[in-house]
Amino acid sequence: MSTSAPDTEIAIHRAGAQRMGFFTDTSVCIGCKACEVACKQWNDLPADGSQTGKGVSYDHTGDLSASTWRHVRFVELFEPSPQLREEAQRALDAGAGGRLPAIPAAGGVDLVDVAQSGAGGVDVADAVRKMGEWVFMSDVCRHCTNAGCLDACPTGALIRTEHQTVVLQPDVCNGCGYCVPACPFGVVGRDPDDGRAGKCTLCYDRLEDGLEPACAKSCPTDSIQFGPHDELVEIASRRVAKLHERGIEGAYLYGAGDEPEDELAGGLGSFFLLTEPPERYGLPAHADSPVQENVVPATVAAVAAGLLASAGTVVAFAVAARRGRRTRGGRTW
Amino acid sequence: MSAEDRDIEPALGARGGPASWRAAEPGAPVALARPGFGDAQWSYLYKARDTDYAGAEPAPGLVAEANRRMRGTPVPEVNGPLIHAPVWSGMVATYFWFGGMASGSAFVSLACDAAGDHRSAAIARKVALGAVAPAPVLLIADLGRPERFLNMMRIFKPRSPMNTGAWCLVAFSGSAAVAVGCDLIGRPKAARAVGALTSLFGSYLGSYTGVLLACTAVPLWSGSRTILGPAFVATATATGAAATRLVLVASGLPDGHPTRRALGTIETASMLTELSISAIGERRLGHAASALDRGRPGVYFRAAKTLVALGISLRLIARRTGPREHELASAMYLVAGLLFRFAWVSGGKPSAEDDEVVAAMARYRRGPHDGPRRPWQARALSVDRSRWPVPSAMQRAYGEAVRRTSLAVGRLVRRRPEA
Numbered sequence: 078m079s080t081s082a083p084d085t086e087i088a089i090h091r092a093g094a095q096r097m098g099f100f101t102d103t104s105v106c107i108g109c110k111a112c113e114v115a116c117k118q119w120n121d122l123p124a125d126g127s128q129t130g131k132g133v134s135y136d137h138t139g140d141l142s143a144s145t146w147r148h149v150r151f152v153e154l155f156e157p158s159p160q161l162r163e164e165a166q167r168a169l170d171a172g173a174g175g176r177l178p179a180i181p182a183a184g185g186v187d188l189v190d191v192a193q194s195g196a197g198g199v200d201v202a203d204a205v206r207k208m209g210e211w212v213f214m215s216d217v218c219r220h221c222t223n224a225g226c227l228d229a230c231p232t233g234a235l236i237r238t239e240h241q242t243v244v245l246q247p248d249v250c251n252g253c254g255y256c257v258p259a260c261p262f263g264v265v266g267r268d269p270d271d272g273r274a275g276k277c278t279l280c281y282d283r284l285e286d287g288l289e290p291a292c293a294k295s296c297p298t299d300s301i302q303f304g305p306h307d308e309l310v311e312i313a314s315r316r317v318a319k320l321h322e323r324g325i326e327g328a329y330l331y332g333a334g335d336e337p338e339d340e341l342a343g344g345l346g347s348f349f350l351l352t353e354p355p356e357r358y359g360l361p362a363h364a365d366s367p368v369q370e371n372v373v374p375a376t377v378a379a380v381a382a383g384l385l386a387s388a389g390t391v392v393a394f395a396v397a398a399r400r401g402r403r404t405r406g407g408r409t410w
Numbered sequence: 411m412s413a414e415d416r417d418i419e420p421a422l423g424a425r426g427g428p429a430s431w432r433a434a435e436p437g438a439p440v441a442l443a444r445p446g447f448g449d450a451q452w453s454y455l456y457k458a459r460d461t462d463y464a465g466a467e468p469a470p471g472l473v474a475e476a477n478r479r480m481r482g483t484p485v486p487e488v489n490g491p492l493i494h495a496p497v498w499s500g501m502v503a504t505y506f507w508f509g510g511m512a513s514g515s516a517f518v519s520l521a522c523d524a525a526g527d528h529r530s531a532a533i534a535r536k537v538a539l540g541a542v543a544p545a546p547v548l549l550i551a552d553l554g555r556p557e558r559f560l561n562m563m564r565i566f567k568p569r570s571p572m573n574t575g576a577w578c579l580v581a582f583s584g585s586a587a588v589a590v591g592c593d594l595i596g597r598p599k600a601a602r603a604v605g606a607l608t609s610l611f612g613s614y615l616g617s618y619t620g621v622l623l624a625c626t627a628v629p630l631w632s633g634s635r636t637i638l639g640p641a642f643v644a645t646a647t648a649t650g651a652a653a654t655r656l657v658l659v660a661s662g663l664p665d666g667h668p669t670r671r672a673l674g675t676i677e678t679a680s681m682l683t684e685l686s687i688s689a690i691g692e693r694r695l696g697h698a699a700s701a702l703d704r705g706r707p708g709v710y711f712r713a714a715k716t717l718v719a720l721g722i723s724l725r726l727i728a729r730r731t732g733p734r735e736h737e738l739a740s741a742m743y744l745v746a747g748l749l750f751r752f753a754w755v756s757g758g759k760p761s762a763e764d765d766e767v768v769a770a771m772a773r774y775r776r777g778p779h780d781g782p783r784r785p786w787q788a789r790a791l792s793v794d795r796s797r798w799p800v801p802s803a804m805q806r807a808y809g810e811a812v813r814r815t816s817l818a819v820g821r822l823v824r825r826r827p828e829a
Binding site for chain 2: 125250266271284286317338372373379380397
């Protein structure tokens, strides 16, 4: 179920090019932030300044921005989801034969061993208690099929490349800032010093030379996988099936493998395997390009109101002129 | 080791210069590249026999089902931020105010001409030009790279409201200037015709700002997508009429002149319209409208409403007193218009930062998978878009048409043939 951007939107044409993307499998992410560092180094991005002491997390990066194009979100789970709780309860009820529900439940034990041996020798109750701990998600630009930033950009600085990725041309961007709120995922930012917007290019320069992007190259567990989009969707679907087989039933894909009516922004070029409800990772459960969603009804309402207002003004004058002729010198205005 | 001994030549480019380089042989492969991005497949995951990382065949529909289930569970705690807050400053709100005033004055000039008051129409055209004059300055000053403002004009992109707005601003300013020019060189008929054209551009200039805000992920704005345009037009008409009225009074339009009376009526009527549209919008937004109630945007919004209420009461009192109160009311409407713009624009930031609202709007906006709703979620859902769906085929067709238009225009205006 691979998705594709319309041909008319692709700005660069090259024979044999296909949709490339990322598959970020959070179930094998260890939160090392190598991708963040590699991205900063390859793309020569400045530091974001000291952001320690956020008070809510060990994650000091905080957010994607104009100068942070990969960000490993640390999600401290203060409260297990009802779904997880239910699964855990089932595991508890089943006693030693019960299977652990999801990655965060592991609390440092060998997951594969646990899942394959049916939780043998592991204190399930303890694991459930530790469930509210930690998951990681290496966040990145989604390279959406319906890209809000691309729709909003008034200068054409944002383009769709032959790899169907969305790339911002820094030599064209004039820093209008429209792409920032137009992104439904909070990816694009405007740099306060530089004045221009910035976001992940899926290492367009490396792709041109036939190299995989820096973050994927540096990922020690291959949690970030890069490749042709349809192949990645295939791998990811098999991975979900595998995790379900192991009893991790909360595993799902965010941005791929959906029915058409459920697709996120028409399908994401870089998608994720998650084990928690999306809001836990700071992701919206549904999203589409705000421009494509709203521009028609908003414009119809706005232009109709504009024409109505100018017509109304004319009518008000006509009425006043007629009344003025009848009651000249009446009230003072 | 001294500094001279160290090799401090950069890997790329020359010292102090940009780190750019050119391949010695065009098209030659770089050292680590493998055909077909083969370097990406370095890990054990790609040695299918050694691992069962992805070793299961998914049953048909399994992935879609899992996605739907997990994206449809009741909302857990929300770990923000979900979206980025807009970065626009007060200059954008001020621009919206001036642009609105200009388009309102253009409407007035059209109406004056239609009613036969050509002297007032000429003054209204000057007011329109004067009001639109600061607009580009404000817009450019708010850019991150002001020196590149002309990049807005390098393409025609109908699907970007900011691009169409920039073109509309150019068209409006040009036509307003030509209209005033015709007045000055004594061509009243031409001035009237161009003035009518100006007011046509004005009907988009005064309203596209609402479209621009609506086409974002900010709940407050996108949730009021059919509200913003009409509300902004109403303020635009009120401020345009008020500005023109004050200028006309200063230029000696006598008391009791029908134009003065008509302008007063228009001001009050459009401010009342704006108030009722805002009230409807707030009701429909439910919880998401709290961004307009709290903090600084709340202060702006309440101050604006108070000023409008005061203005209307002044108008009622002034039926028996004198013209001064009417002038004061016009000035109040002008300020109220500015405050409305500030409230709507600055409300975007707290709205985007309210993670709970952003998450709830995203989740409950459509789909049969909605879980049970808490009371405030049900209220946020009164912006139920599924009630007015734009069929996805229509959306796609629209997008395709728009892109083809831009491409065609691009081909027409392309200066150099493609290499």
